[in-house]
Amino acid sequence: MSEDPDVQAQRLARESLARDDATGWFENLYAAASDGTAVVPWDRGFANPMLTEWFEASEPNGSGKTAVVIGAGTGWDAELVADHGYATTAFDISPTAVETAQRNHPDSKAQYVVANLLDTPAEWHRAFDLVVEIFTVQALPIKLQPTAVGKVGELVRPGGTLVVIASRRAEGQPDDEVEGPPWPLTRATVESFASAPDLRLIALDEVPVPTSPAATRWRAEFLRD
Ligand SMILES: C[S@@+](CC[C@H](N)C(=O)[O-])C[C@H]1O[C@@H](n2cnc3c(N)ncnc32)[C@H](O)[C@@H]1O
Structure with missing residues (x-):
């Protein structure tokens, strides 16, 4: 290697x-x-610190609630979500990622499944109290991002919360100058998760990346009425 x-x-x-x-x-x-x-x-062996901070600040009680973790990879974020009491579904398009997550977390309370964000099961539509999207939309080419953003929003149940964490694209950088992957998100793309009238942006933070202070990441929170 x-x-x-x-x-x-x-x-x-x-x-x-x-x-x-x-x-x-x-x-x-x-x-x-x-x-x-x-x-x-991106397999860091622990949950994303920006998600951990969100849980510490928000102190949600997941008991009796459902959550979905999108593009869950090897499962560290899903474990954090499940540890907060949510009945957690964690999905990834890669069968080997799902197997690795199951192997990493043999006693997990989360359910790891193979699924494609661009073609999610109908029963997931507006089914989850908490939806966590970290770095999946930006892993898709820019032309697929509007569809992916819409699919993420569709998973949020009325009264539910969506948390999005993504790298921030440099202000004014045109699409054709972004050499992905990843294809970091503009502010407008982050705001577009609220494209349905009942899904509202309630917080948008821009957080410096500890290992690369010139770069920042978005953390956005949305609420479905
Ligand atoms: C950059 S990685 C981020 C993984 C994890 N969310 C994290 O933050 O560490 C993107 C993940 O999304 C998954 N993925 C990409 N496209 C997907 C899709 N259309 N549906 C579901 N998962 C997808 C990939 O297999 C990969 O695990």
């Missing part, structure tokens, strides 16, 4: 995108990681 993990992920992504397959590279990467021939660059 001599290749830098970020470079290797970029290479797999470019090969997949050249075949006009926007998501196939995720399975290739997780499968290679499972064989020990790659490292998943």
